Every structure is written in structure tokens, then in C-alpha cells.
């Protein structure tokens with residue numbers, strides 16, 4: 008009888024028995040032994056009958072239909088009947104059945120039988136039965152004293168299996184056993200650890216099914232207990248209870264029994280449920296371990312079950328031997344394992360933490376080190392910055408010092424330098440003999456064949472001598488340092504001097520065929536100027552402006568663009584980006600050096616023999632110029648501007664005083680010691696007489712380094728004056744001051760003047776010298792002034808006495824582009840017959856200078872007061888000093904003046920010369936030539 012819940016099978020007989028016992032019914036009265044024997048015999052007969060039927064009478068001749076226990080044992084002892092029966096039910100279960108040679112003979116108990124023979128069959132049978140999952144027995148059970156009941160059970164199980172197969176084999180075969188139905192007996196013959204059993208478990212994962220399977224297994228494992236229960240059949244119990252009872256008592260008794268059985272049943276079921284709950288509580292531990300114990304026969308989960316299914320963490324599902332693994336030990340192991348795992352994890356974490364601590368410690372130390380290093384670097388950086396700042400200021404100081412030194416070197420070389428360049432013969436001048444017999448770096452030797460029985464040979468020394476073969480590049484190479492001086496704040500004057508056609512324009516501007524290589528000094532100088540200012544842009548910011556002035560019809564026009572007829576001045580203003588100081592420099596490419604400039608004169612000579620006169624006089628003049636000691640060039644710094652202005656004012660005043668003195672001197676045969684007095688600031692009577700404004704005159708303080716009165720001889724000049732103005736040289740020392748033709752362009756002209764074209768000032772000088780040196784400039788100026796003609800600004804600024812110009816000298820501008828620059832060259836009068844002799848004589852160089860066709864100067868001179876050296880200029884050839892305008896407007900007027908008519912056109916080499924057979928010399932304004940194409 009199965010439990011109503013279907014969970015556990017409870018033995019009905021035991022329940023009834025218990026009920027009967029509880030009812031006080033004494034079962035001892037029952038003949039249990041006979042009932043058992045009867046039951047056993049019945050089963051044995053059933054088994055023997057089925058075997059006989061299965062294997063046939065012949066084969067089963069050793070097994071009687073109703074054998075005793077002994078007969079049953081002996082009949083099956085050979086195993087032959089069992090194997091054949093099994094093969095019938097399950098063909099091939101025992102592949103080879105050993106037939107005994109004496110199989111037909113019933114072997115009595117104890118008879119000699121080959122142990123091999125029956126043991127082989129029994130063993131094969133038992134193995135096969137076991138593989139089929141049927142209950143087995145021990146081979147010894149077929150021996151005397153063995154448990155025959157187990158053999159009977161086995162055979163009946165096989166019979167049941169056979170019946171199940173014959174019925175179609177549907178569902179799961181279960182052995183009911185004995186007289187009871189399999190479903191009611193609750194005895195399952197499930198093969199121990201067999202595959203089907205395990206498969207069943209795995210196929211039925213529900214808790215109820217698992218428990219049922221476990222209960223079945225438990226029943227099987229406790230076969231003895233089941234067997235004992237089964238042996239007490241329910242009918243026997245009922246018969247025992249009801250035996251001897253009256254028929255009318257039976258219903259009430261049965262009712263009472265059933266009630267009691269029902270109660271007992273319910274009680275047991277409740278108890279089993281409790282046990283199941285307890286078992287589940289045991290096996291489902293907090294750490295997720297689930298164990299399932301096999302229930303025992305009474306449905307309780309025994310503590311000692313042999314196998315246990317363990318599910319760990321819901322993942323693993325295994326069976327363990329109980330003796331190998333208990334729930335507690337498993338939990339302990341699990342816990343130990345978990346603890347170990349946790350411990351290991353903890354240790355690992357501790358190690359990680361320690362490692363992290365180390366890393367943090369290292370990082371902290373690194374950060375600390377970095378901080379220290381950073382602050383150290385910062386400190387060093389500060390020091391370096393300080394050093395750099397010092398170095399930067401030092402660098403600027405060095406630059407400044409450099410500039411000074413550089414210009415000192417330039418000064419040592421001389422602020423006036425003379426380069427001599429010899430023009431080559433021109434195309435077509437073949438077979439010409441050169442007057443230049445020798446040239447080296449700094450000297451040139453002129454040789455002239457004898458004209459009067461005496462050869463002329465003389466060597467001249469200059470700062471540089473360029474042969475006819477040098478290139479424009481080479482010429483400029485020695486000019487370049489002056490360009491740098493302009494950017495350093497010095498005034499620079501580069502001009503060319505020489506006979507017409509001797510190459511002035513070629514040097515300054517270049518030939519008509521203009522190429523990169525043929526560019527003259529002008530172009531190269533400007534180019535250099537920009538290049539250098541670009542190089543210095545980090546330290547200086549330069550503004551370069553170009554001023555061009557055209558003199559046209561004796562009018563000055565200022566342009567800010569390039570004009571064909573220009574005079575050129577480059578102004579450079581540089582600002583030190585660090586100190587903020589301003590440097591100003593200007594380059595008069597057409598100017599003669601004044602009052603603190605660096606001056607370079609290119610003196611040009613022609614090689615032709617017929618120009619020997621000009622050549623010699625030019626060279627002598629140039630040689631003398633080279634010996635001039637100019638005042639140290641001064642840096643035009645903003646801070647010194649006021650001082651400079653003051654000095655210039657003083658100079659101008661002194662110049663005015665000298666002029667007045669000069670006039671007096673000329674008027675008084677230049678012998679009065681008053682002229683010297685003017686030097687000391689004491690006005691001479693002449694001053695008073697001349698200008699009628701003694702007070703004004705006395706205010707002028709002549710400077711020591713200027714003044715005509717000192718220029719009586721070279722020796723005097725050199726001894727008394729530490730410096731010398733070029734203008735003073737270029738001027739006739741004894742001639743009255745005479746304004747530059749440029750500056751006098753607005754002056755009303757005398758008749759002679761009117762005859763003269765622009766630039767006649769040289770001839771005017773000559774006229775003055777020839778006609779009346781006494782009727783000097785001052786008269787003229789007064790005339791002009793009285794005429795109401797406005798003099799040009801620069802004239803007032805640097806030349807005319809204050810009284811004449813009606814202005815205060817201090818109000819004059821400085822730095823204008825044209826000063827009284829045109830020198831009054833002393834025109835020495837020669838008749839021309841003794842040219843060469845004079846040229847080669849030892850007379851003063853000033854004499855020599857003006858005896859021949861004096862070179863023309865086409866340039867503008869900055870400031871300074873020209874002076875004439877010789878008291879009585881020689882009439883005749885005057886220096887042909889051509890301004891840029893002259894270059895434009897025609898020949899030197901000197902010839903006009905000399906012969907009283909218009910002069911002939913200026914001749915270059917081979918050109919027609921003037922009436923004296925000589926050509927005028929010029930100072931070439933490089934810029935005046937620049938672009939005008941002459």
C-alpha cells in the first residue's frame with residue numbers, strides 16, 4: 008500500500024501490526040513460523056513452476072514442480088536452469104551455458120561436481136541478472152545452509168520481468184514481489200548504482216521525485232527489513248485478528264482497525280514529513296550546500312546513508328560516499344575551503360594593499376623629490392634669468408662699446424679718406440701712353456715726359472689707390488665701413504672729385520649700361536644700408552628717409568620722389584629697442600663733409616698724357632686733402648643734440664666773425680693783427696665798420712678750430728688747429744666768404760651774374776678775386792637783402808651773419824641738406840705757360856691746386872666754413888666744382904667768366920676744352936648724377 012502523498016511507501020502490514028498491537032491484540036498467538044513457512048513454500052513453488060515452464064520439462068527435470076527447499080537448491084545448483092531461463096527472458100544474457108556432462112544425473116548434495124561447471128553458470132547468471140537490475144543472491148546461497156529465499160526472490164523477480172516484457176514492456180518495470188502486486192508492495196528492484204537508476208535521477212530533477220527515488224533506493228539497500236515485513240502478509244494478520252471472533256463482532260472490529268490504521272498512517276506520514284523537513288534543513292546549509300540522504304524504510308532520512316548527492320552552490324551535483332563525506336565535514340570542508348579562499352583573498356588583498364602603500368610611498372617620495380627639484384630649478388632659473396638679464400644689458404653695452412670702438416677705428420683711419428681711382432683708357436684710345444707709371448695699394452706714381460728738358464715723376468700716397476682694372480665691387484669694399492657708421496649715428500659724406508671725364512659718375516653711379524656688377528657706390532651704399540638695418544632689427548628700429556633736392560633755375564625744390572635732377576641725402580634714424588636711445592645718421596652722397604662727418608673722397612684721374620696737368624694738380628690737391636685732420640666724427644645722439652646745436656651756433660658766430668675779419672683783412676691787405684684778435688672774440692674795427700653792429704659782432708665767439716686767420720700757412724694750420732674743415736681747404740683761404748651757388752640761387756645777380764648760368768659761383772669767386780676781392784660777399788648780400796630777395800633758409804642757417812639774415816643764429820635749423828658747402832677755391836692765376844713747372848714745383852699745394860684746370864667738385868658739403876688759403880687768388884683756371892645742377896645744366900661757367908663770354912662746353916677726355924686748353928675739375932655728386940644720365 009502506497010502513501011497517499013506518493014512520496015513514501017509505507018508497509019501496510021507493519022501498520023496493521025502496530026495497530027493491532029496498540030489495540031492490545033497479542034500477535035504472539037499467531038503461528039507466525041508456520042505462516043512464514045507457508046508463504047515461503049508458496050513462493051518457492053511459484054518460482055519452480057515458472058522455471059520449469061520456461062526451460063521446459065526436459066531441461067527442468069531436476070527441478071520438481073513443488074520442490075522442497077533442498078530440492079530447489081539442488082535443482083538450481085548447476086546454474087544451467089537459471090541461465091537457460093534467463094536466456095529465454097533475455098536472449099543472449101548468458102552467451103554460453105555450460106552443460107554438465109552428467110547433466111542428466113541428479114547430483115546428490117555433497118556429490119562431486121566440478122566446481123567450475125556450476126560456478127561458471129551461476130556466476131554468469133548472477134552477473135547478467137545484476138546488469139539487468141534484478142535482485143541477486145550469493146552463489147553460496149545454492150549451497151547447503153544458504154539462503155534459499157534470496158534465490159526464490161531472484162527467480163520471481165525474473166519472472167515478474169518476463170511478465171512485464173510479455174505485456175509489452177511499457178513504462179518502468181517494477182518488481183512487486185510475492186503475492187503482492189508490485190504497486191502495492193512498494194518494493195522496487197532498482198539496480199544499485201545502475202545506469203537506469205542514475206538516469207532516472209538526472210531525468211527527474213524535482214524534489215519530490217528525488218525523494219521518492221531516494222526512498223526506493225533506501226528500501227532496496229535495506230532489503231532485509233523489507234523482506235521481513237513482506238513475509239508477514241496482510242491476510243495472515245487479518246486472519247489472526249479476526250480468528251475466533253463472532254461474525255457480528257467483525258464489522259465493528261474491522262471498522263476500528265481501519266480507523267486505527269488510518270490514524271497510524273496519517274501519523275507516520277506526518278512524521279515522515281517532519282523528518283523530510285528536518286533533513287532538508289540539515290542538508291540545505293547557509294553556504295549553499297545541499298545534501299540528500301537516502302530515506303530508510305520507515306521514510307526517515309537516516310544519518311548514515313551510504314551515498315549522498317551533493318549540490319554545491321547550485322552548480323555541482325554529485326554523489327559521495329557517506330563515510331567519505333558527511334554533511335558536517337562537507338560544510339567544514341566547504342567552510343574551510345571558503346575560509347581558505349577568503350584567507351588567500353585576504354592575504355592577496357593585504358599584499359596588494361602593501362604594494363599600493365609602497366607605490367604611494369614611492370610616488371610621494373617622487374613628488375617630494377620633484378617638488379624639491381622644481382623649486383631648485385626655479386631658483387636656478389631665476390638666477391639664469393637674472394644672468395640673462397644682465398647679459399642682455401651687457402650685450403647692449405657691448406654693442407654700444409662695439410660701435411664706439413668701430414668708429415674709433417674709423418677715426419684712427421682718419422675721418423677723411425682719399426681713394427684715388429685711375430680711369431682706364433676708353434675704347435678708341437689705342438696706343439695711348441699712360442701717365443701712370445706705377446700703382447700699388449696706397450701709392451701712385453705719375454710720370455710725364457719732359458716738356459722743358461726735364462722729366463716729371465712723382466709718387467702720391469693715398470688711403471687707397473685703385474688701378475684702372477679694379478671692379479666696382481672692389482671699390483665699394485673699402486667704402487662699406489662708412490655705411491655702417493651711418494647706422495651708428497655718424498654723418499658720412501662720400502664724394503667724387505676729378506677732372507671731367509675722369510670717371511666720377513662711373514664710380515658713384517655706374518655706367519650707362521647698368522648691371523648688378525656695374526652698380527656704383529650710391530646704389531650699393533643704399534642697398535647696404537637696408538641690409539644692415541635688417542640685420543639689426545632685433546636691437547634697432549631704423550627709419551630711413553631719402554631727401555632729394557632739385558636745383559632748377561637756381562630754385563631749390565624738394566621732392567620726396569626720385570627726380571632726374573636731384574641732389575641725394577639719406578637720413579637714418581635708429582632707435583635702440585632696449586635703451587630707447589635714438590641714433591641719427593645721414594649720408595650725403597653728394598655732400599662734402601662738414602662740422603663731425605666722416606668723409607670719403609674718390610679722386611679720379613685720367614691716364615692720358617694731355618691730362619697730365621689736371622692729373623698732377625688733382626693728385627696734389629687730393630694728397631693735401633688726405634693730410635687734413637678733421638675733427639673727430641661725432642655721434643649724433645639725441646642727448647648730445649643740444650650741445651651740438653650750441654657748438655654749431657658758436658661756430659657760426661665765429662665764422663661770421665672771421666668773415667668780417669676776412670673782409671677787413673682783404674680790405675686792409677690782410678695784415679692787420681685785428682684778424683687775430685677776432686679769434687679771441689675782440690671785435691676788430693672792421694667789424695664795426697663793416698656791419699655797424701659791434702654789439703652783435705662781439706657776441707660771436709670764434710672757435711679755435713675754425714677761422715681763416717689761422718690759415719696763413721700749412722704749418723700754421725697744422726700747428727694751431729687740431730682739426731680742419733674740408734671746406735676750409737676747398738675754399739680759397741683769403742677769399743671772402745662766398746655763398747654756394749646753390750645757396751645763392753635766389754640772390755639778385757649782377758650783370759655778370761646774370762650772364763652766368765646756374766652754378767656760376769666758382770666763376771663768381773674768380774670774378775671776386777679778379778675784380779675786387781673787397782667787394783665781397785657781404786656787400787652782395789646786403790644788396791640782395793636790400794633787394795628784398797628772400798634767401799634760402801639754409802643760407803641763414805649756416806652761412807650768413809645774423810645781422811644780414813635778420814635772424815638769430817640760434818633759431819637756425821640744423822641738419823639741413825645744403826649748407827654753405829660750396830668752397831671757394833682759390834683760383835690761382837697762371838698764364839698757362841708754366842703749368843707743368845708750377846705743377847712740379849715745391850710751391851704750396853694750395854698754389855698748385857688752383858694753377859691748373861682744377862678739378863670740379865660736384866657735391867654738397869655739410870656745414871663748415873670754407874676758407875681760402877691764399878690771400879691773392881690767381882686768376883685763370885678755377886676749380887671746376889660742379890653741383891649736381893651743374894652737371895645737369897651744362898658746362899662750368901668758369902670759362903664764361905674767364906673769357907667774358909659763354910664758356911665752351913665741358914669736355915671729357917678728348918673733348919673740346921676751354922680757351923685755356925684745360926678742363927674744369929669737378930666734385931661729382933654721385934647722386935646728382937644718379938639717374939640723370941648726365
Ligand SMILES: Nc1ncnc2c1ncn2[C@@H]1O[C@H](COP(=O)(O)OP(=O)(O)OP(=O)(O)O)[C@@H](O)[C@H]1O
Nearest residue numbers: 430431506507508509510511512513514518915929
Ligand atoms: N673705371 C672705369 N672703367 C671703365 N670706364 C670708365 C671708368 N671710369 C670712367 N669710365 C668711362 O669714362 C667715361 C667718363 O666717365 P664719367 O662720365 O664717369 O666721368 P665724369 O668724371 O663723371 O665726367 P664729368 O665730370 O664730365 O661728369 C664714361 O664713358 C665712363 O663710362
